[in-house]
Amino acid sequence: MLELFHGDEFIAGVSTLLELALQRGYLVMARQFFERKSEEDKCQYVADAAEYGNVVLMRWLIENGAPLSVHTAISFASDPMIRNKGVEVTWWLSESDRVVFTCHSLQNNRRKMVLWVLDNTVFEDETSRNAIRSALKMADNAIEHWLFDNLSNDDARTWCFPLHEEESGAGTQLTKAANADGS
Incomplete structure (x- = not known):
């Protein structure tokens, strides 16, 4: 049949x-x-x-x-009936397709999708990280700030926001030095 x-x-x-x-x-x-x-x-x-x-x-x-094509994954995860639970299909995608999925989600201001992927995926390839960083730079500033505030994966935070990490790291060093001097 x-x-x-x-x-x-x-x-x-x-x-x-x-x-x-x-x-x-x-x-x-x-x-x-x-x-x-x-x-x-x-x-x-x-x-x-x-x-x-x-x-x-x-x-x-x-x-x-x-x-699983990246197009099908994007359509499925974007379906309002599925809501953000559909983003879990990214586990079935290759790393390069996850990059496409993440960049597409950034372009379309799908914050929770981007957050879920970055919190639950290890991007080992430097070209993958560079592509996502570039997409972040082109995204709306509001999504960049929101992601910085909500991202719980420290490794992803470090490579997604290298300037923020350097600034916060330098600020931490200055604060420690000031506290050691008694200032």
């Missing part, structure tokens, strides 16, 4: 049947069907599951080899 729906390009029908198969424990059948599909089809199934807010199916698809 899955093959029939897939052959007739009823993507939504296939997604519904896949979900039913998973709910009823037909994992082998679902996996066998899914493994025979092209990357393009797999990506479409993920996008369809995202469109309907079906996180369980999205997760199963991704864990079984379907790619």
